[in-house]
Structure formats: structure tokens, C-alpha cells
Amino acid sequence: MSETRTIVDRDGREHRFPPPLERAHRVVEGRVVTRSLEAHVVDHCNLRCAECCSLSPLLPPRFESPEALARDLARAAAVLAPAVFKLVGGEPLLHPELLELVHVARRSGIAPRVSLTTNGLLLHRMPDALWQQLDGLTISRYPRPRIPAARVAEIEAKGARFGVRINWKQQDAFVQMSRPHGPADPAETAAVYGRCWLRERCHLLRDGHFHTCTRPVHLATLHHADPRPDGLALEGCTPEGVLAYLRRETPLAACAHCAGGDAPMVPHRLLSPQDLRRDRRPRAPGGGAGSPREPA
């Protein structure tokens, strides 16, 4: 387990990391109120961070279609009421239909706020129309490559001009969620799942399913497996079904291959070509794959 740290944001607010667990969910007007919901609109990225939670450096390119997102959001909006809907990746700015995806999210009414999470390296190429549609931007900043100071100033200015709240996240270290020595035994798997904060803060929408965290779909892609048994089918789902899924005590199958959100932190680094060749090798589920989530 990693030690608890306190992080102060630019507004002077203190945040505990790992964050406290929040397992109480209310139902309001037939929808389960949650902190956030995200869709990974691409799986690939223009960076190759070791310990990337989304495993992006190891995954093939994938582009979410606006039609599929609209379908999933319509189902999700019937039972979920997240405070914010996030378009995430991989690197979402690599999606050629990103603007349409943002429009789809807005039209769905899934959440009062729509935000985008990016490494910021391609932001200067984005049209004003994208800025006009967003409420927030979370931009991860790594030791390498650095976003030049002039570009940071441009982004701040655009945020102010279009009323987009910019959340800069300095990512000098990542949680080491990979399990290089294979899957955990059932007791350890249950303990990791029991104390994992990511299952409350990283809710994912994918292929008609609601997932309590993002790891199962990416581990499944890496291992050519089916992530759906770890998720909740949204077709015909009720708020009670969502609550039962969120409160379940049985770990996900993916948890055996994951060290969880409170695993130790390691310094950020970029994978070398040799690392990539080694880590992309297909392994049977249980072979200890993956790389962890960046701190939220």
C-alpha cells in the first residue's frame, strides 16, 4: 500500500491521496448519483508512459464511434446521474470525430458538465468549436515531454476566453498497478478490491456496459479476453441493479491482475522500444499484465 499524502491544488484546496472511500450512493429521480462517468474514446496515445492505467502504449488503435457513444449514453442516462461526463483515452485529441463525440455527450443530457482529459500536446491544433463545447479540461503534465511555458500560457488564455476550467495535473509519479509476477491469490484479490478507490472514481462506459473501473476493458483487450462479465449490462438495467453492482463484495476478475489504486508510486518514465516489445506480448489472463492508473 502507498502512504497517504496531501496534495494542495491551485485553489488552495487540500486533497488526500489515495482519496477516501465513498461507498454511499443516492438515487434521485430514478438515477444513481455518482461522482463521474467516463468514456475512453480512443485506446491509443501519442505518449508511452510506463504504468499508464489505460495500458495505452500496449493497445492497438481504437476509435469510439459517435453512434455507439450515443447508444451507450442513452442507456446510461436512464439509470445514472454523474456530476461530470469525461471524454478520456488514450489521447482523445487523436480522434478525428472528437467534436461530434462532445456534441453527442452534450445532447445526451447525461451530466451537467462535460470535460476532456488530455496530455495537452495537441491542444494547439484544436478548433475553437471544441473549446466552446467543453466545461472543463484536465491536462496531465509529465516531466517528459514538458509542455512549453508559452503553450501553457496560450491554454490558460483560451480557457479564460471560452469559460473552460483548466485542471493541470502534475504527474511526476504513477501508481504501480501492474503485477509482474502473475495474479494474486483470492484473499489478496479480495483485499485489493475492498480498499480500491478507483472503483468509485473511474466509472467507465463501454459497449453497452457500465464498469466500476477502467481496468477490465483494457486488460481484456491486451489479453484478447471478454471484459463484459466484469461490467453491468445497461440494457434493461434498473437503479437497484446499479446499486447492487456498485456494492458487490465479490472482486472483479480483473482485480486478480491489478495491484489496485493504493499500490506504491513509481517515478514517471516513458517506455523504451524494448519495453514495448516485451510488454505487448500476449499473455494468458493471469500472466501479470498491465500498467496502472495515473493519480486522479
Ligand code: SF4
Ligand atoms: S498516462 Fe496518459 S499520456 Fe501517458 S500513455 Fe497513458 S494515456 Fe497517454
Ligand code: SF4
Ligand atoms: S481492477 Fe484494479 S482498479 Fe479495478 S477495482 Fe480491481 S483493483 Fe481496483
